[in-house]
Amino acid sequence: MNTDNTRFRHVKYGWDAAYAATLDPVARLVYRSNLLGSDQRITNTGGGNTSAKITERDPLTAAPVEVLWVKGSGGDLRTSTRANFASLELRKLRELRTMYLRDPARGPKTAIEDAMVDLYPHCTFNLNPRASSIDTPLHAFIPYRHVDHMHPNAVIAIAASRNGERLTREIYGDEVIWMPWQRPGFDLGLKLEQICREHPQAKGVILGGHGLINWADDDQECYERTLDLIERAARYIEAHDRGEATFGGARYDALPFEQRRSVLAAILPWLRGQISQQRRFIATIQDDATTLRFVNSVDAPRLAELGTSCPDHFLRTKIKPLYIDWHPQAETLDDLQRKLAVGLERYRADYTHYYETHRRPDSPPMRDPNPSVILIPGLGMIAWGKDKSESRVTAEFYTAAIEVMRGAEAIDEYTALPLQEAFDIEYWQLEEAKLRRMPPEKELARQVIAVVGGGSGIGREVALRLANEGAHIVCVDKDGAAAQATAQAIIDRHGMGIGVAGSDISACGPAIGLVADITDRTSVRTMLEQVVLAYGGLDAVAVTAGIFVAPDSEGRIRDEQWALTFAINVTGHYLVADEAARIWRKQGLPANLVLTTSVNAVVAKKGSLAYDTSKAAANHLIRELAIELAPLVRVNGVAPATVVQGSGMFPRERVIASLTKYGIPFTADEPTDVLTDKLARFYAERSLLKRPITPADQAEAFFLLLSQRLSQTTGQIITVDGGLHEAFLR
Incomplete structure (x- = not known):
């Protein structure tokens, strides 16, 4: 092994031999996998497989058994644990070859090919419940103990080049063998076995249109070989890259950061409404230098239309993105909206035509025909997904596709898979089965809900309760640290999801903490613009912020205290509703608003004159807003009794x-x-x-009103007071 790690400039070397020596064989496989998955230049989120052939003891007979440990279906190499790896008896896997070869109609797109996947569970070692992936044969039949199958941008650039076979020989000589595109599966595994037999000097294979697979009998050597093969491809591309000229030069200039974010904040709610007619989507915007260089380039329209090549990419990004030919310096926001409307209509028609042209008799039904990636010169990329994690990963995958196109254009000419091949992957029954195995979405999935007052008390409890139901939560508070703490509690409980978050607000996770003073319209508007940039839009608002000012020793409320009470408990609620309504009207999607009042609103008593009067005004504000914002927005209220604990x-x-x-x-x-x-x-x-009465009791009422369980209720106030007969309506 070559232990000179300074030779790596385009990948990160992380192997610690002393640490690896303390691990058992399976733990070493997990360690190798985590190292490889932590560098997105090596493989993308959720992509790639690693394996190790390990001698185990049969749990019943204690006889030695050769077991293939391979990353199972789903999961991510960066975060995988032992539980993410399937374990299969190699002897049984290899016996499946006889059954496969016996079928006269065998081949990469045959019934027997897909049927083999159903037999993998019968090869399971030690009752391991992890489902095997379709890539299992690629690892099983390669006659080496350790195999890495990665999706590195630099190597896929070769795999997606018109003259990929020639480039493979030029870069690697006879160390790496070129293999034309073939769908993963049993047949591909047997072909890889044949390559190893016919080319004993080979260290790996470039799979056309797909990626890299390589091997070794030592795990550290396999890891270093993976890095070395990627490094060599990256250096070859680097030597041929022509900078901006690789994409034909710049056609447009990017807008300055603040200006493009202002344009995105203005257009995103409308755009989200347009693509969310069937199901709501969450956005991630990306406007880094790499993305802007591509979308602003001369060649962007041509390359975008070709679509992505690697199946791992287009399964996330659809076969191609929607490119909008908008001139950022010469055209207006109205022009952009008009071009987006036309582009979306054309994209849906194109996708429907793609489906109808290439569908097979047993193809699954057509999926949502809206784009998952939208490219706009001057602005960057907008990626969409069912949740924030998925949209972040979609953006990551198209970024990888951009780098693949850059590499291919630098060294040759980028090509995409034939449309029929792409369709057969996208609508493969095995992929459809994987989608159907996904757990059902939670009740508030795909929803973006701002909880104003979410830093403490009832607001914090509401935020936590809604997050449990799958909502994306914006914790808003005048106390920024408290808002961030609530958001972090949600992230700690539910995780960031797959993908890597960044410092930009659009790279956030399932919750964010924002600052706003609800007595200041500009502060509220700025906060809501941040919500739009983070998630693409807004579905609901819960306002729990409030104030109680005690009278002085003589029982009086000073004028400024009276004004502050109404500014927060009434005017602040109105300002939040009014600014949120601007977004909801642009989106055109049904929305929800829940305000907090009090049972005191209907009970006159001594000692809380300003508070009680403000809450009575808030009660009527709810009724007025329900009329004003109908039919698009349901407006309701929650009226707590005195919540002392946790308030x-x-x-x-x-x-x-x-x-x-x-x-x-x-x-x-x-x-x-x-x-x-x-x-x-x-x-x-x-x-x-x-x-x-606890904050959790109030949170349950908020959940009911923000869900669809009371979908026909608006202009109403739910009292949560344990039964105060003084507050019974007369």
């Missing part, structure tokens, strides 16, 4: 004041939580159900 509106001073007001015994040195519990129990005793 940000009950600091220690207010708890003590309330205990004093009601004559509840306490001592000044008692802990705050003890005092809070006393007050909560006092309020509970005044209710019919005799139970304290």
Whole structure:
């Protein structure tokens, strides 16, 4: 092995031999896989396979058994654990060859080819539940102990070049063998076995239109060979790259950062509405230098129309993106919207024609015909997915496709798979079966919900509750650190999803924390623009922010305190609703607004004049907004009783004041939580159900109103008070 790791400039070397020596054979495979998956120049998210042939002990007989450990269906090499690897007895796998060869109609697109996949579970070692991938034979029949199958941009550039076979010989000599495109499966595995037999000097194969597969009998050597083969391809491309001229030079200039983000914030809600007529999608925008160089180039329209080559790419990005020929310096936002409308209509028609032309009798039904990638000169790329994770990965895959096209154009001429071949992969029954095995979407999946006041109390509980149902949560609070903390709690619980997040707001995960002062329209508008840039649009808003100002010792409320109470509890709610409505009208999709009022809105009592009056105004604001925003937006309210425990509106001073007001015994040195519990129990005793009201109780009401369970309810206020008969409506 060559241990001079300074030779790698285009890939990251990470092997630690001392650490690897402490691992068992399967753990070493996981370690190698994680290293390879951590570098997107080596393989894309969720793509590639690694394997190791390991001698195990049969759990019943203790006899030695040769077992293939190979990355199973789904999962990501970067984050894979032992549980992500299938284990199969090699003897049984190899016996399947006899069954396959016996079929006279065998071949890469035959019934027997797909039927073999159903037999892999019968080869399982030690009851491993991980499903095998369709790439299993590629690893099983290569007669070496360790195999890496990667999707590196630099090598796919060769695989997608018109003269890929000649380039393979020129770059690698006889160390790497060229193999024309063939769909993965049993037949391809047997052909790789034949190549190894006929070319004993070979270290790997370039799979035309697909990627790289290589091998070794030592795992560290296999890892380093993978890096070396990629490095050699990358250096060859580097030597031939002509900079901007590789894509024919610049046709347009990018807009300045702030200007393009302003344009995107203006167009995205409308665009999301257009592509979400069947199901809602979440956006990721990408406008880095690499993307802008491509979308602004002379050759972008030609290359975009050709589509992506590697199946791993177009399964995520569709067969091709939608390219919009908009002049960022000479045309207006209205021009862009008009061109997008025409382009979307044409794309849907083209995709339908693609499906109808290439479908087979047993093809699955046509999927959503809208583009998953949209390219706009001056602005960059907009990628779409069912959730933020998927749209981030879609953007990642098309970025990889751009790099493949750059490499292929630098060294030769980029080509894509024939459309029938692409269709047969996209609508392969095995891929369809994989989609159908996915768990059902959660109740609030594909929804973007802003929780205003989400930094603490009821708002925090609402954010956590909605996230549990699959919603993307925007935690908004005047206290930015509190908003971020709630968002982080959601991420810690649910993860970032696959893909790698970045510093840009559009590279966020399932939750973000944003700052806004709801008494300031400009602050609210800026916050909502950030929501649009993060997710592409907005589906619902829950406003839980509120304020209670206690009267002074004489029982009076100062004028500025009165004004502040109404500014937050009434005007602030209106400003949020009014600014959100601007987005909802552009989207044209049904939306939801839930405001927080109080049972105090219908109960007159001493000591809370400003608060109670503001909440009565908020009650009527809900009814007015329900009329104003109908039929597009449902507007409802949640009216809590006094929520003491977990509420940000009950600091220690207010708890003590309330205990004093009601004559509840306490001592000044008692802990705050003890005092809070006393007050909560006092309020509970005044209710019919005799139970304290918690933020979680309120969150459940918000969930019901924001879901489709009460889809015919608008202009109403749900009271969550444990049964206060004083608040019964008369």
